[in-house]
Amino acid sequence: MTSVLDRAAAPSRLDDADLSLMLLIRAFELKLLDLYGRGLLNGTTHTCLGQEHVPVAMGPLLGPADHVFSNHRGHGHYLARFQDPEGLLAEIMGREGAVCGGVGGSQHIRRDRYLSTGVQGESLPVAAGVALHLKRAEPGGLACVYIGDGTFGEGAVYEALNIIALWRLPVLVVVENNGIAQSTPRGTHMAGTIGGRAAAFGIGHALVEGFDLAAIRGRLGPLVARVRQGTPLVAEFVTHRLGPHSKGDDTRTARELQEAREGDWLGRYRAAHRDQVDRLEHEARAWVDAVAEEVAARPPSRWTSS
C-alpha cells in the first residue's frame, strides 16, 4: 500500500533537538566540501546535503539494538545515530580517534550495530542475514537499510527483497529517492516505480514527502512496529540532492539545480522559522568549526593490519 504525506505549505515547527541535529549534519557536510576545496582531505566523499532530515526522522523509530546499514552517502546516517562528528571527521581525515582507524574512510564505517559499505546494493542480502539472526535470537529487533533510487538497478536488491518477503524478515528499507544516481537521472535508470517493485514482492511501501518529522514518525511508527513482527517495509523518502555527487561533479543544468535548491528543506524552513534557524545554525556551525580545527591538529591514525 502506498500513502503520501502531503507537503505542507508552511512547514510546521520542528523540535529544537531535531533541527539542531539536521543543522549539525548540514554544517558537517559543508565543512567537508570546504576541507576538500583546501586540499586537506584524501580521496573522495559523498555529502548528504539536502537529505539531512531522513535519518533524523528515522532516529526515534530505531532503537540501539536495531542494526543500521548505510551506504556511500552515510554521514547523516552516522551522525543521526551517534552525534559524534569528532569520530567521523577523524575517520575521514585519517586522524587519531578515527572510528575505524582511518581504514574505512567516508564509506566504510562500523560501530556497534551500525555498518556502511561502498558497493551499491550489497548490504541488502547482509541485512537479511542479520534480520534472520534477530528473528530467532532477539525477536522485535530489525535491520534498517538505507539505499538510493539508483541502487534499484542492482540484482542483489531483488534477490534480497524476495528472500526478505519469503522468510518474513524484519527488514526496513529506507530509500532516499533524490531522483539522481551520480549523473544519471531517474528517468534514465529506472523503469516503473519503487512502489511497484515493492508490490511485486508483496512488500508494503510508504511514500514520504516533506520534512514534518512529527507527522512522518506518526505515519511510519505503526509500520515500523509491524516490521519488527516480520512484515517488511520499503519507506521511500522523496528528497533532493543539493550538492554534487561527490566533490565537484555536478552535471545538472542550472534549472535542475535551481529546482533542487527550491526543494531544499532548509531554505523552505528558514523562510517560515528564521529565528529558530539562525539561533541553532550558529551553534551547529560553531561546533563543527571547533571539531574540524581540533581533529585536523591530531596526529595520523595508526593501524596494524592483522
Added chain:
Amino acid sequence: MRVAEDLNAALHRLMDHDPGLYVLGEDVLDPYGGAFKITRGLSTRFPDRVLTTPISESAITGVAAGLALSGDRAIVEIMFGDFAALAFDQLMNFAAKSVSMYGTRVPMRMVVRCPVGGGRGYGPTHSQSPQKHFVGIPGLALYEVSPFHDNLAVFEEMLWRGEPCVLFEDKVLYTRPMHAVEPPFSVERAGGVARVFLDDQPDCVIVAPGGVAHRVLAAMRSLLLEEEIVATLLVPSRLYPFDADIPAARRVFVVEESTGGGTWGAEVAHLVHQRHWDRLDGPVTLIHSADSVIPTAAHLEREVLVDAAAIHRVIRKVIRG
C-alpha cells in the same frame, strides 16, 4: 566411508554440536538433500536451521555474511562451484573485507561450499575449477576437500578461523573412499598437509589439491614402475594462504585441474622459488588443464582436463629429458 558420506556426517555433527550454525542453499531440503546429496537428512533433523533458498547465489552468500556478522555461523552450498561467480561480490567485497576494513578484526565465520571440476560431462558452465579466481583475496581462505583429510576437522578449522572460507569439493571425489592409498605408498598428515610417500629419497615433490590426488597417485605408480622415478605427493587442505614444508628434492611439480592461465599453481611455484630456489634444478613445473572451456562430449573433455597420463608425461620429460 566415501567422501560424500564423510562430508554429510561432518555436517550432521557440526549442526548437532553448534546451535548457532545454519546451512543454506538451493534444494537442500529432504528428501532431495542437495544436488549431490551432501546435505541429506539435515533438514529433517534441524528444520529451523537448514534453509532452502531461491536461486540467488549472491543473496545466500550475503545472508551468511549477515549471520556471521551477528556472531552466528553459516555454511552455504553453491549448487555448482561455477555459480560462485554470482557470489563473488559478497565474498570479495563484503565478507572478506569486513574482517579488516573497519579498523579492528571482525570475525566472519562462514564457509561457502563449491562442488567443482569436470570428468562427468556436465559441460562448460558446470565443470570448472574456479579456485584460481579466488586466490589472493585478503581475508578469504580457500580449502579443498581431499580423501586424506577428515572433513569434520577441516570444517571446524574453517569455522574457527574467523575469516570467510571457500571449500572446493571436486565432484569426482564424492564416490571415492576416504584415506585409501595402495602399497607401496604410505600416507601421513602433519599440520593440514597430507604426505603420500615411499621410503626412498624422492626424485621430485608434487604439490596437488585433493581433487587431483588420485590422478597424481596413478602417475606416481606408473613413474615408479616404468621409470624408477620416486615422487612424494603433498596434499594441502588449505590452498590459500598456502603454507607447506617442501621436502628436499631437486624438482617440484604443481598439479591442479584448473585451466591454464593465472592459476593457483603459479602462486605455489612463486612461494617455492622464493624459499628453495638454491636447491632446485629448475623452475617449478605447472601441470594443469588446457586453456579452454570444458567440453561436454567425453572424448573432448578428456583432451582438455589434466589426467594421470599427462602428469606422467610431463614429469618424465622434465626429469629424464
